[in-house]
Each structure stands twice: as structure tokens, then as C-alpha cells.
Amino acid sequence: MRVPILKQGEYLIASIQSALTDQELSQLKDDLLDHAGRTRARGVVVDVTVLDVMDSFAARTLRSLAHMLDLLGAATVVVGIQPEVAFAMVQLGLTLEGVSTALDLEEGLAFLQAKAA
């Protein structure tokens, strides 16, 4: 299943709807880079609220996405990491260094707006 990407003003929002395979997650990364390049978005929100697991592959993909979006001039914020998921991530050693985070979509957009101001 492809993750829908919404455009809201200068921002792109990708709301993950269900557990993703590695391939689907890589697809999302490509799609976002493609969209961001075409629309000259200034920021991207990746909503992972429904993800019940964030493993090393997901973390690596999100980190490289954020890095590449940065090169395109767009800021990335990952929102909705659940308490249990955050707990498991740090135990695994995944801290999403270099990626901004926020509690939920609303906070994520507020973060991007504050950053642009």
C-alpha cells in the first residue's frame, strides 16, 4: 500500500496508515523526495502514529530521508512515535540523530512554522 502524501501550503504531510514493509517504506522515501523536489516544499511531516515497531531499517530510512530533504532545502519532522516504540528504540540504540521530532501532526506543523519564522 502506498502512503498518501498531502500538500498543505508549503508543507508535505505523509500519514502512514498501517504497518509498512521495507519496500513500502523505501517507496515512501522516494515519493517524498520526488514531491519535495517538484513542489519546493519547505517542510515535511512524517506521521508514524500507527507504527507499532520502529526498527533499525525504519530508523535508517528516516534518517537518510531527513538528510536528503535537508539538501533539497526542506526540514523534516517525524511525529507520533508512541511511548512503547520510543522505549524499544532507545534500547535498540536508535535515536534518530539529526531528525526533528514532535508529539503529533499539529505539533509537527507548529514546529515547521516556528522554524520558518
Next chain:
Amino acid sequence: MAPRFEARIRIRSDADIVAARRQGRALAEQMGFSSTDVTVIATAISEVARNIVQYAREGEVVVSATREDGRDGLTIVARDQGPGIADVVKAMQPGYSTANSLGLGLPGARRLMDDFEISSRVGEGTTVTMTKWQR
């Protein structure tokens, strides 16, 4: 002791990683693990299942409920007949990766679970066995 429940998932593609995770989660929930532990277990499964797809192409993950000394535990066995690991000690070190990845899968899974064992032989395959005990 003999396992009381067991689910076997064949691992051949990245969709099977998701399936294995789901099975592990379902069993952990059924056994009454806390929501944090359920997530921890699913995450550890994800790492070892992915290693199978990535390095051995195919294999299996078996999740089972075990009981020892009056304690209930969930055991995960990830097994393949792939290339094996030449230096297991190195492979267990955080940051070591032959795939230019983060090298966090194995050491991370060990931290997530209570018991962790890995045995591997070059040319024969790899087996990871790990257990989370109920608190």
C-alpha cells in the same frame, strides 16, 4: 520444557518480516506481556527476521510460549541455512556491519531481550535464540 504454543513463520521476503512481527505481537499479548514488552518483542523479531532476508535470503522464525522454573517466557528462534557469520563476536558489537548499515540489529536484539544466544557456522547457517521472561 516443551513449548505450550508455537507459531512458525517462513521468511523469504520483507512482507514475511511484518508477518513474523505480527505473530510475535499476538502471542505476547495473549500471554499478558505489558504493552512495552510486546513492542520490545516485536522489534527484536523484526531485526533477526530482516537479517535472514538480507543475508541468508530465506529461513524461518519460530515464536513459542515456554515455561521454566514457574516463569512464563516467550522464545524466538530465527534460523537460516545461509552463509553464516565468520566472526560472531564482531557481529555482536554495535556498529559492526558488512552491509554498511547501522550494525545495531544483533546487539540491539540482545539488549531488548532477556536471554540471547547466537550460533553460526560459515557455509551452514545461523540460529538466534532469544527469550523474554514475564515479570
Next chain:
Amino acid sequence: MSSKPKPLPQPPPESTAALLRELVAHLRENRIQLREEWVRRITESKLLTAMTREEIFAEATSVYDNYVEVLETGSVEALQTYARNLSERIIPRGVETHEVVGIVLLLRDVLARSLFRKYQGDFELLNRVLDAYEPAANRIANTVAVSFVEERERTIRLQQEAIRELSTPVLQVRERMLILPIIGVLDSQRARQLTEQLLRGIRANRAKVVVIDITGVPSVDSTAANHLVQTVEASRLMGARVIVTGLSSEVAQTLVTIGVELGKINAVGDLQSGMEEAERLLGYRVILEESAA
């Protein structure tokens, strides 16, 4: 010693089963009287003093029937479930392990005596009956004792957890700001629990800033510090920033020397300045009331 020729062939292997059947019939027949005797012995031995006579009688009836059922079916499952349930009910009343083991041994004894009376005319048969009875009875005693001890341990664990939860509140001092005052030793289990609690608190209160005050932690070693770093990182993953207060500069220095990465920890002297920093992060204008010198 098999000199005396017997009219019957050697007992076949199922004779144990046959004996147990006979035994079960005997115990059913004399249920009322044996149960009475058992309850009397329980009271005499001053066991289950926390329970009323009626309660003891009701439980004794269930245990007796379960006991006979185990002898009949050979399966301890039903007894096990009952024993767990019973334990759950009586543990909060303060019933001790020795009392539970004691009453089961009493029952074993009461029943053995009754078998003795019944078969006293045929010593050899009595021996065989007791041989069939003993292992089953011991198994029953063991099952009940183990169930009780397991249940007791579970209860104690739950109580300890509840106490721990109580002793470390996650406080919301103002909108979107939490304070977690840690008091006591920060071992792995505790750190894990605090982190889980804090992360849930962050979501529930939509917190943006957390102040963790460790003034009350007697010694911050590398284990404790590493846990702290993990807590800070997990909070950040949820979008909350953490300020740590009460970490003395000497301790911080030592931690860095032994290789703990404190870089990710935003450490501020005391709780007061930590809260001010938190308010600044939240965008509040800080009014320094106490600065009126």
C-alpha cells in the same frame, strides 16, 4: 518374599488404578464425616486463624472434593486452578505458606487414618492401598503448595510495583510541562519503570518539556547515568525536551571521564532554575519574583 502361594495372580499393572478407584469410592462415601474430622483438626492445630469457621468449612469442602477428583482422574489441573483462586482470596487475609501446606498435610493424614481403619484386617491390602495413595497424596500436597507460593510471589511483586509507582509521581506543574522527581537508587528495573511512566505521561499531558530532578538520587554511577541518557533520548523521540536538575558538576565530570556521553543531557543546576529554563523553552516570559533585592 513370595513363598506363600497366592490364590490370585500377581497384581496386574492396572491394580493401582483399581485400588485408587476403591479408595475414591470410600472417600466419597465417608465425605461428610471425614471432612468434619479434617476441619476439626485444622481448628485444633490453630491453622487458618484468620478465617471464620464457616469459611474454613466452605473451603475445606472444595479442597476435599478437588482432592478426591485428583485421585480419581490423576489430573491436577482443576485442583491447581482452585488452589490459585483460593490463594488469591486468602493471601490478602494474611494466610501463611506453612498454614496452607499444613492443612493439606492434615487432610492427607486424616484420609490415611481412615484407610488404616478400613483395611486394618488385611495388612497386605492396606500396604498396597497406601502405596497407591501416598504418591498421589504427595503430588496433591505439592501442587497446592507450589500454587500458593507462586501466587504469593506474584502478589508481592504486584505490591512492590504499586509502591514504586506511587513513590515516583510524574507531576504536571503547568500546561505541557512535567516534573519527574526521582528519589532513591536508580537501578535498571526502576529506570525502566520510570521511563515507561514518563513516556506515557508525555503523551497523556501532551508535554513539551520535562524536568527530571535527580537531587534525591544518592549516587549517580555509570549505570544510572546511562539510564538517564536513554530516558532523555526516548522523551526526545516523542517530541519532548528534557532538562536534568540536581546533577552536581563533580558527578558530571566523573561520568564524562568514565565515558558516559552526557552531551545529550541538558543539565541545569537546581530544580528552580530547571523550571525557569523549561518555561523559557515553552515560550513563557520568566518573571523573576525573587530578584527583588
